[in-house]
Amino acid sequence: MTxxxxxxxxxxxxxxxxxxxxSSPKAAPDGADHKIIARDVDVFYGDKQALDKINIDIPNGxxxxxxxxxxxxxxxxxxxxxxxxxxxDGCRVTGRIELDGQDIHEKSVDPxxxxxxxxxxxxxxxxxxxxxxxxxxxxxxxxxxxxxxxxIDEVVETSLRRAGLWEEVKDRLxxxxxxxxxxxxxxxxxxxxxxxxxxxxxxxxxxxxxxPIATAKIEELIDELRETFAIVIVTHSMAQAARVSQxxxxxxxxSLVEVGDTEEIFTNPRDKRTQDYITGRFG
Amino acid sequence: xxxxxxxxxxxxxxxxxxxxxxxxxxxxxxxxxxAERQVGEALDVFMRRNAAGARAVIERDTDIDNMQKxxxxxxIRILVLRQPVAQDMRQAxxxxxxxxxxxxxxxxxxxxxxxxxxxxxxxxxxxxxxxxIAEMGKLVRQRICDILDAYATLDLxxxxxxxxxxxxxxxxxxxxxxxxxxxxxxxxxxxxACAHLLFVAxxxxxxxxxxxxxxxxxxxxxxxxxxxxxRPRGGSEWPTxx
Numbered sequence: 402m403t404x405x406x407x408x409x410x411x412x413x414x415x416x417x418x419x420x421x422x423x424s425s426p427k428a429a430p431d432g433a434d435h436k437i438i439a440r441d442v443d444v445f446y447g448d449k450q451a452l453d454k455i456n457i458d459i460p461n462g463x464x465x466x467x468x469x470x471x472x473x474x475x476x477x478x479x480x481x482x483x484x485x486x487x488x489x490d491g492c493r494v495t496g497r498i499e500l501d502g503q504d505i506h507e508k509s510v511d512p513x514x515x516x517x518x519x520x521x522x523x524x525x526x527x528x529x530x531x532x533x534x535x536x537x538x539x540x541x542x543x544x545x546x547x548x549x550x551x552x553i554d555e556v557v558e559t560s561l562r563r564a565g566l567w568e569e570v571k572d573r574l575x576x577x578x579x580x581x582x583x584x585x586x587x588x589x590x591x592x593x594x595x596x597x598x599x600x601x602x603x604x605x606x607x608x609x610x611x612x613p614i615a616t617a618k619i620e621e622l623i624d625e626l627r628e629t630f631a632i633v634i635v636t637h638s639m640a641q642a643a644r645v646s647q648x649x650x651x652x653x654x655x656s657l658v659e660v661g662d663t664e665e666i667f668t669n670p671r672d673k674r675t676q677d678y679i680t681g682r683f684g
Numbered sequence: 685x686x687x688x689x690x691x692x693x694x695x696x697x698x699x700x701x702x703x704x705x706x707x708x709x710x711x712x713x714x715x716x717x718x719a720e721r722q723v724g725e726a727l728d729v730f731m732r733r734n735a736a737g738a739r740a741v742i743e744r745d746t747d748i749d750n751m752q753k754x755x756x757x758x759x760i761r762i763l764v765l766r767q768p769v770a771q772d773m774r775q776a777x778x779x780x781x782x783x784x785x786x787x788x789x790x791x792x793x794x795x796x797x798x799x800x801x802x803x804x805x806x807x808x809x810x811x812x813x814x815x816x817i818a819e820m821g822k823l824v825r826q827r828i829c830d831i832l833d834a835y836a837t838l839d840l841x842x843x844x845x846x847x848x849x850x851x852x853x854x855x856x857x858x859x860x861x862x863x864x865x866x867x868x869x870x871x872x873x874x875x876x877a878c879a880h881l882l883f884v885a886x887x888x889x890x891x892x893x894x895x896x897x898x899x900x901x902x903x904x905x906x907x908x909x910x911x912x913x914x915r916p917r918g919g920s921e922w923p924t925x926x
Contacts, residue, residue: 668908
């Protein structure tokens with residue numbers, strides 16, 4: 402298994418330039434700028450159906466939160482967006498998922514390049530067992546985004562600055578990334594994801610292992626990054642979903658129950674199941 | 685004592701959360717009952733021009749103020765501990781507005797009692813005028829009773845009826861106002877008493893307004909949506925003089 406940036410793949414990195422996957426952003430029918438469009442997405446683990454006919458539009462320049470009880474399929478669905486489910490034995494995805502209008506399941510789509518465009522941050526920070534500098538430099542170097550030392554230095558500094566980590570690590574860039582605190586490690590892997598200039602960042606419970614201060618820093622970072630990226634976050638914290646997202650989608654038993662503006666979902670949800678879940682009434 | 689309804693009661697996974705919301709609604713209803721009683725007694729002592737009774741009404745207003753503080757403290761506690769959302773959020777946030785309206789109703793009842801202390805010294809007041817104010821008072825008392833019932837049972841229809849009906853109080857206020865003008869024209873010596881009576885009537889009209897404010901809060905509490913803005917209105921804020 403090869404790891405690239407902050408994404409995991411079974412495939413070796415392709416030599417093709419990253420731009421191979423780029424296509425011009427397509428405006429959604431309703432005029433909104435949708436980065437990802439999912440239609441009738443089913444996911445199966447062997448015979449067991451984990452997701453049933455999911456339809457959702459993920460907006461650009463905004464944070465979309467996926468909420469729902471454990472096992473509802475929200476992380477499974479998140480992993481569909483960069484084909485991380487390809488790496489899971491027995492997992493089968495059907496339906497159509499478009500990134501900027503292009504079906505990500507097309508044969509011409511290289512999943513490795515897809516994962517550079519659609520980066521991912523996990524619950525537990527997973528820096529490479531390398532220096533802070535190398536954690537950031539690896540992705541841009543392997544994707545040919547930066548070649549000279551000056552270019553790579555610049556990407557490392559820019560990425561760490563955008564992740565709000567530069568001031569804390571600039572004097573120890575060549576020390577191991579694993580020596581940082583949990584919150585710093587999580588910002589390091591976000592910096593690593595940013596370094597390959599993705600368009601979408603998927604975050605699977607990025608703060609669940611962090612203390613409130615580290616959580617606040619990540620939330621602040623999410624708020625800053627959303628202007629540039631489409632961000633999708635899976636979280637079990639209702640308060641966090643309410644704070645950081647503009648759209649919220651509630652999943653239950655493999656179905657998408659309700660999706661809408663976060664403010665609306667948390668003040669006046671339409672579906673009783675949503676209301677029961679967010680208010681702590683789930684039996 | 686009114687029976688209390690709470691939205692989605694009894695099925696919180698954390699039972700103490702449901703208990704807290706129930707206690708909050710119970711205390712608000714008790715506070716409302718106290719204000720309702722204050723309005724009733726203020727009107728009674730006003731009609732009988734009973735100075736001792738008026739002083740008792742004035743003193744009891746502190747109880748309402750204290751209940752307001754206690755209820756706000758409870759609501760803040762729920763917000764901090766539970767971070768409520770959706771219907772729970774509405775049940776934890778609307779108390780701040782409701783107790784404010786109830787506290788104002790209490791203040792207006794106290795003001796009627798204060799006017800009563802002055803009017804108790806007056807020998808003769810126009811009987812027809814007093815009758816008109818008494819009628820207005822009856823309507824206002826009924827309106828408070830209706831809206832507190834609607835709040836306790838979360839009865840959206842009843843709350844909407846209160847909201848729609850405020851015009852009759854406004855109309856009665858207009859009628860009282862014009863009667864007062866006519867008495868003041870005819871009996872210049874009664875001008876001072878009439879000025880006090882005008883404030884009594886205005887206080888009642890304001891109490892009616894607070895009942896409709898509570899109706900709007902109940903609507904938001906139950907539906908999560910604001911009430912429309914077009915409510916029929918009987919009189920103007922202060923009636924015009926022709």
